[in-house]
Amino acid sequence: DAGITQSPRHKVTETGTPVTLRCHQTENHRYMYWYRQDPGHGLRLIHYSYGVKDTDKGEVSDGYSVSRSKTEDFLLTLESATSSQTSVYFCALRDTDGDTQYFGPGTRLTVL
Amino acid sequence: QQQVKQSPQSLIVQKGGISIINCAYENTAFDYFPWYQQFPGKGPALLIAIRPDVSEKKEGRFTISFNKSAKQFSLHIMDSQPGDSATYFCAATHASGGSYIPTFGRGTSLIVHP
Numbered sequence: 136d137a138g139i140t141q142s143p144r145h146k147v148t149e150t151g152t153p154v155t156l157r158c159h160q161t162e163n164h165r166y167m168y169w170y171r172q173d174p175g176h177g178l179r180l181i182h183y184s185y186g187v188k189d190t191d192k193g194e195v196s197d198g199y200s201v202s203r204s205k206t207e208d209f210l211l212t213l214e215s216a217t218s219s220q221t222s223v224y225f226c227a228l229r230d231t232d233g234d235t236q237y238f239g240p241g242t243r244l245t246v247l
Numbered sequence: 248q249q250q251v252k253q254s255p256q257s258l259i260v261q262k263g264g265i266s267i268i269n270c271a272y273e274n275t276a277f278d279y280f281p282w283y284q285q286f287p288g289k290g291p292a293l294l295i296a297i298r299p300d301v302s303e304k305k306e307g308r309f310t311i312s313f314n315k316s317a318k319q320f321s322l323h324i325m326d327s328q329p330g331d332s333a334t335y336f337c338a339a340t341h342a343s344g345g346s347y348i349p350t351f352g353r354g355t356s357l358i359v360h361p
Binding site: 229 | 279283290296351
């Protein structure tokens with residue numbers, strides 16, 4: 136499983152509140168990614184990181200920000216959660232020796 | 248813009264049958280084509296992958312067929328089993344270009360009836 140954990144695994148919050156999801160890895164991979172998964176849309180990239188403090192936007196970055204202050208942690212923040220951000224969020228990292236992505240177990244977020 | 252089109256969206260097969268999922272891509276720079284398998288409540292996991300220098304790759308009951316000229320690739324699951332019931336995603340990456348950003352298909356929900 137490439138040593139990826141996500142926290143929390145489930146969260147229910149209210150519209151307008153800030154939410155931070157954490158992705159933690161234990162194997163010093165350089166590239167880390169945040170995706171959201173919604174029925175009919177598959178996996179959509181929110182943000183990714185290619186090193187400490189090096190991040191870039193994906194195709195659905197509006198309303199999300201990220202931070203990576205150390206190699207092992209990649210944080211996804213919803214500054215003011217909206218109901219449209221109800222989704223399952225997956226963190227992933229890129230295999231050092233290849234092009235495979237390893238995914239975390241996911242966080243189910245519900246915004247009421 | 249959907250750069251990788253996956254079909255069908257859902258698929259039901261009987262145990263022992265062949266499951267076939269197709270993907271088509273547009274960007275000829277793509278050079279790595281993985282398939283991911285996702286069980287309910289879990290993250291996707293790599294199932295099998297191919298590079299465009301070969302036309303077919305087989306691992307057990309799972310085979311990728313790759314048609315470079317048609318810009319298509321497909322996953323074949325032989326002797327499908329109920330345990331294969333999952334969502335399958337194809338993806339494509341321009342790895343040699345330093346992108347490391349895969350483009351995913353929208354997924355296929357496979358149900359194998361016993």
